[in-house]
Structure formats: C-alpha cells, structure tokens
Amino acid sequence: MSDTEPSARPSTKGAVNFRRIPRSEKRDELFRCILICNDAIIIEDKLSCNSQDEQVLLDTLQDKYGCKLVSRTTDSVEIEINEEVETWKIIKLNEFSSDRKMMSIVVRREEDDLLMSYVKGADMAVYMQVLNNQGASEQALYNTLEGYADSGLRTLMLAGRKVIESEV
Secondary structure (H helix, E strand, C coil): CCCCCCCCCCCCCCCCCCCCCCCCHHHHHHHHHHHHCCCCEEECCEEECCCHHHHHHHHHHHHHHCCEEEEECCCEEEEEECCEEEEEEEEEEECCCCCCCEEEEEEEECCCCCEEEEEEEEHHHHHHHHHHHHCCCHHHHHHHHHHHHHCCCCCEEEEEEECCHHHC
16 A cells, blocks of 8 residues: 555544543543443454444554553453553443443453443433432533533543442
C-alpha cells in the first residue's frame, strides 16, 4: 500500500482528545471496564471491533496509557493494565442488542477470585441500571445526562460493581 492509499482501518490518531488521566484505582477500574466489556477480538495480532467507537476507545487506551486487550476467548479475557497482565474468566455475557441498548458481562479475576459486573451502553439504558444497583444520586446523574443531551452529545456510559457469589 502506498502512502496515498487509505488504510484498511481508519486512523484513530488524534480522534479522541483524552486529557491525561492520572493513575488511580478509579482510573484502572474505568480502563478494566473498557477492556473487558466489549466484543473486540484479536486476529493475527490486530484488534478487530464491530463498532468504530469501541475501536477508538481500545486504541486510545493502548496508545496513550499502555493498557490493552491481550487475548479473548469465549471463556476468558486477558488484559494488561499498568504493565501487569490480568486474566478474567467470563461467567455471564449479555451481548449488545438494539432492544437493550447496552452490553454487560460478569467476570472473575483468576488472580484473586474477585467477581465484577461491567456494563456499557446508551446513557438512559445504563442510567436505569446504575440507579437500581448503585443507589446513585438520581437527580445529579440525570442533570448531567440532560446537559450532555442538550448540547447534542451522544453519551456512552460505563459502570462496574463488585458482585457476590449469590448474585451470579
């Protein structure tokens, strides 16, 4: 391919203007959610996603933060965060559907048996899940989402929480 031909995959360089997020437990949990709760696969060492949004998020994590999806099978997900590889066993997966407008996954980290539920999707679909499961401040969250909508922004929400064995 010459320099003038378009690449097979759109470039994501500069497509997302993330400000540098300082390292913290909350940042790492956000990155885990993005890396685990997706339908990306790796084919011949290349990341392949059904959604361009997902591709941009995963590429940005790898390019700007060194965090990446290492491998994915039907049973497990292997990710790298802060130069450490984590292996998560997939317990339950609810793939994205246009009816639900979100996807969710329950996973168990092999290193310490931590059970987590992650969800991502359209703002109002995830909003209802967050309210039902986290006891979030309804008015504050709603006002934030309304502000984004009033500005004409599409909003992708991500959420995660620890789960206990009896919930699985």
